[in-house]
Amino acid sequence: MEGKKSVASYDAKAVEEKWRKFWEHEKIYKFDLKSKKKGKIYSIDTPPPTVSGNMHIGHAFSYSQQDFIARFWRMKQGVFYPFGTDDNGLPTERLVEKLNSVKSREMSRVKFIELCLKTLKKITPDFIEDWKKLGVSCDYDICYSTINDNARRISQKSFLDLYKKGRIYKKDFPTIWCPECQTAIAQAELEDKELPSLFSTLKFKIVDNGKDLPIATTRPELLPACVAVFVHPNDKRYTHFIGKKAKVPLFDLEVPILADKSAEIKKGTGVLMVCSYGDKYDVEAIHRHKLQPRVVFTYDGKLSVEPYGGMGIKDAREKILKDLEDAGLIIEQKNISHVVNVHDKCGVGIEFLPTEQWFIKILDIKKKLIEQGKKIKWHPKFMLKRYENWVSGLEWDWTISRDRHFGVPIPLWECKKCGEIILPKENELPVDPMQVKKNCIKCKESARGETKVLDTWATSSLTPQIALSLINNKIKLPMSLRPQAHDIIRTWAFYTIAKSYLHEKKLPWNNVMVSGFVTLGKEKMSKSKGNVIAPQEVMNEYGADSLRFWAAGSKLGEDLDYQEQDLIAGKKFITKLFNASRFVFMNLKDYNGKKPKKLSVVDNQFLSKLNLLIKDVTKSFEEYEYSKSRQEVERFFWNVFCDNYLEIVKWRVYNGNKAEKESAFYVLYQSLLTVLKLIAPIMPFITEEIYQNYFRKNEKIKSIHICEWPKSEKAGKTDEFDLLVDILGKVRQAKSQANKSMKAEILLSIEKKNKNKLKDLLEDLKHVVNAVEIKEGRLNVEFA
């Protein structure tokens, strides 16, 4: 033997890999309807990540948080916790094109989807690996992709159902259009972007008398699209022009001057030009006054009016400004910064262009959808407000058609002759109408297969239905939980609530938990800023348990600053668990966990404290307050169990008689096991390691993660135990202030009333504070 003892240390990486394989091999997280306790299964509508690149730290943060909840409920009553990937969108399309060096537009949709599925089959397992490494305890055998046959079938079936319910209509209408992606998009896909702009005041002229009518604009390229000029009916500067015509500068157009209260007297020059279409306001104004629109942009964002035909919007703007200047038609110009709407996927400014699109009617049920939202429990509560705000601010029905190539096809045909709509039968789904020929039912002419595809949200709003279809709908809506981030309340949460209501008049789930995001130095992490942390590296360095421990550090919905010190704290906690367990079983060895006839007063009261802990931690998990759970277990384990209880029982464990030992052994065994179970949802690997090493043989259950959640029994009093700890603290303080060793022998005097209270505990006290004698008197410590 060496002079210095060798200390076993915990190798997180190796241990975590071992248990990850064990869980997979033993199918610990396999969904089993029979596994339900109390007749219930807690079902989770897992967010399907987009397969692209790697898991980022935001994923690690929010998936950890939902996994705490999942693991808690698994132990409590059993869970349905599927996994899925979202592969039905632009990011996947781009990735598949890149990996296979193809262009989706040069292939048929069917072929491209086939290629997607093939490619995904290859890359998804590696992608999911990060989730498994993090310990996310889904049943990965219950796995969907939002582009596979089943998801397409459900998505198209949803379309058919809503069509038959009269919820879907097609309309030729100016809708939000992205000239970059060349597709219509939904209100929810808009993003603000602040841009510098030139604010020019231009000379319009009154047709009758040639007088100037100054109008300010940032978009002179819309001049040829001008269809009217508005002034406020009370604006005395202009009332005498109402009813006359104005001449648009540079373009030989005459437009009516109309009175409209929406023209603000104080804004700009007080005169407003209405164009087809500059913004949503123009769309409404033109309809209100029944004006004839004159559209000057093409779908790819170019002008269609000579002499500017074929020029991009920005180029045309510059050229027109120059021509205006040359013609002396600019009165004033200034640089301003203003906010414009851009497409969230590409950042390009949107336009309003009249196209034929499919819509789901939702504006008429806004109130109903808010009511549905209120029936769901939002965690944290205020997230409901964001939902309400969004729904009450909706001004457009849901545009569900996209003029793109890749995606779930809109399943219908239209008769070329009579316009009759032909729908597929349910057993034909999934179908691509561009590949299947149909004839009109009425006039027998051939019908045109719809070329548009569905908005990706039209499919991902069905994740509850898709997930439940994988278990033959043995669980019905509402599911228990939707975990998600707050940036997609207006899309994923809203559309899912809308669809469940429209299809079944049901809630999709009873609870929504909304995670915050990760910041670095209080700034939002983003690739463009370069301030990103890779969770893979963190797991390599500290282990997944530490990363999860960190993710449990802030309460749900709060942002959390990434700090390395938090990872160190997690690692230390793991080491402490590891060492304390080693100590316990160094002494217990083959102890079988049987309850002795009688427990000592200290042991009994310590168990009462443990019972209080169980109660608190359970409640915190039930309320999605995992950070409270973590804090409570951490504090109990470190301060009460390690710092005090272990010190108190040490002497008995080493030197006690049979009864004293048995009592201590039983309590050590039970309390350590309970602490492990309580923290297992947050730190699944270390708890499994300790469970397997020491408890499995007696407990018989294959894994700690499918053990029964601890039950809190009625807690008895803890007065004497608390007093003992209190005295212990005072003695330590006295020794520390006297610069004495904790081993220093002392004479301890205790207040008389306390001496009576402590009469059963004096022996314990004597050994733990190393008192040579305990006397009555005031509480004080004398050094021997």
Add this chain to the structure above:
RNA sequence: GGCCCUGUAGUCUAGUGGCAAAACGGCUCGUUUACACCGAGCAGUCAGGAGUUCGAUUCUCUUCAGGGCCACCA
């Protein structure tokens, strides 16, 4: 312009109508039969103002600062 969230030790986070808390960091001691990835102790904090209250860090209003969502975007 409307709505929502946040502001607590040097740092990062809990928390409460009645002594302000943990962790990391700092300082002082100690220890080697679970643990130096240790133990004990010490110092240090509720953004500013007003109100409600016996009492406010907590509730209300307001100012300031940070963040988010929506609207506007002539």
